Structure formats: C-alpha cells, structure tokens
Amino acid sequence: MNSLKGKRALVTGGASGIGAAISRELASLGAEVAIHYHSSAQAAEQLVMEIQKNHGIAFALQADLTKEQEVKRFFERIVERWDNFHILVNNAGDLVGRHSLEEMDTEFYRKVWQVNLDSLFFVTREAIPLLKKAKGASIVNLASLAGRKGGHAGSIMYSAAKGAILTLTRSLATELAPFGIRVNAVAPGLILGSRFHDVYTTEESKRQTIATIPLGRAGTCEDVARAVAFLASEYNGFITGATLDINGGVYMA
Numbered sequence: 001m002n003s004l005k006g007k008r009a010l011v012t013g014g015a016s017g018i019g020a021a022i023s024r025e026l027a028s029l030g031a032e033v034a035i036h037y038h039s040s041a042q043a044a045e046q047l048v049m050e051i052q053k054n055h056g057i058a059f060a061l062q063a064d065l066t067k068e069q070e071v072k073r074f075f076e077r078i079v080e081r082w083d084n085f086h087i088l089v090n091n092a093g094d095l096v097g098r099h100s101l102e103e104m105d106t107e108f109y110r111k112v113w114q115v116n117l118d119s120l121f122f123v124t125r126e127a128i129p130l131l132k133k134a135k136g137a138s139i140v141n142l143a144s145l146a147g148r149k150g151g152h153a154g155s156i157m158y159s160a161a162k163g164a165i166l167t168l169t170r171s172l173a174t175e176l177a178p179f180g181i182r183v184n185a186v187a188p189g190l191i192l193g194s195r196f197h198d199v200y201t202t203e204e205s206k207r208q209t210i211a212t213i214p215l216g217r218a219g220t221c222e223d224v225a226r227a228v229a230f231l232a233s234e235y236n237g238f239i240t241g242a243t244l245d246i247n248g249g250v251y252m253a
Contacts, residue, residue: 008082008085008134009032010036011023011026012089013093014089015035015043015044016037016040017193019091020047021224022089022224022229023035024051025229027057029229029233031086033051033058034058034059034085036074038064045060065118066122071123072126075126075130084134085130085137086131086137088124088131089139090142092119093120093142094115094158095158096111100153113161116161120141120165128181136234137182138231139183140232141183141184142228143162144158147159147166148163148245148251149251165185169243170241182240186224186245187243188223188246189250190247191246192206213248214250218248224246
C-alpha cells in the first residue's frame, strides 16, 4: 500500500473502537489525522498522544454531527488548520437501540436517522469543497452487513440507514468523479472490540454468529481499519462506487 505521507485525513467518531483503529492506521501510514469525537474527550486526547508518541501527527475536535450548525462550526475549526484535505472517513453512527417497527415511536426513528444519515450528509456536504481543492481525494463510508442483509431483530431502522449509505456511496461516486474524488464504502459484519457489539450484541448471539462465519472467527477493528486505509490510499485509484464486505465470508455479494 502506498504511503499516505503528506495527506490529511478526517475520521468522524475516530476516538474509539473501529474509528480509533482507523485513525491509528492512517496515521501509521503517514497521514495527518483529525480525530472527531462527540462525548469521548478523554479517549480522543489519549489517542492523539499515542499517535504523537509514535511520531505521527493528529489532533482532536469535538462536535455533535447531528446538528447542522455544529457541523458548520466544526469545519470552521478545520479550515483554521487546513486549506484542504485528502481523506474523509464517515465512521460516526450507532444502532441507538433495538425496537421492532410496531413498537417504535417517531422520536426513536428520527434519532436513528439523524445519527447515521444526517451526520454523514452534513459532514460530507461541508467537506466536498475542501476535498476538491486537494486535487485527488477519497471518501470512505462505514456501512454495515446489516445494510446488506437487513440486520438482526430490532435493528430495522439502523439497517435501513446503512442500506441508504450504500446507495448514497454509489450515487456520490458518480457525482464527484469529475473532480477526482473517489467514494467507496465498507460493510463490516461481526467486529469484536467495537462499541456496537459490546453494547448491543449478547455473548450468546456472538457465539451463534461466529459459528456461521466460514473463516471461523469474528473480525477485529484492525481488519476494518486496513480495508479503509486501502480504499483511502492512492494505491487503488481506479476504484470508486464500490463496497468492500468485511465479514469472514458469511455474506458474499
């Protein structure tokens, strides 16, 4: 894989779990990394110090990405440091909770959409002018196996949102291709060490899922990070509009 030395990368939700692994991976390849966080300030600062200790460059910025005006202010702070950047990783998102459609209220429905789709929309819209200035850039969106298969019980709106991200990725790839901006997605399956499965998946469910995975194990945050770094790098400059499935063979498109 090509070095990312001299490149600048923004990772949303980049302070913990999969996001932290992505931030570390991009920094290890030489990128200067802006680590977004919402509430995990301590984890973000610790990660910045870790990257700096390993001779990387990173800084952390806070924002609630579900709020349009906060995202605008967030990018005002980005522009104070960067006049352009090369890599956007839209990692922020959450299941929020498990509810069937029948029992779901409108507030919960809207919350899931805000966390997973509104945030991506607000961030990407603000980022595009800066990515255009980079003269060759990459967006990587974090989708999910749930967006492919429909997810487990109670995840209907999360699955729908992640499915929407897959379609948005393909549409945006066409829209931004004339500007040299590639847009791809990754769709992780069972990834241990991620907040999603630590919070929302029982140990029994994990064991049952692992038993169905052809490779015989769950994934790790680092498995996802390497895939994101590959799609973000210049090494694969002809790939756009693609989704890379990271699930050990349990689902093959």
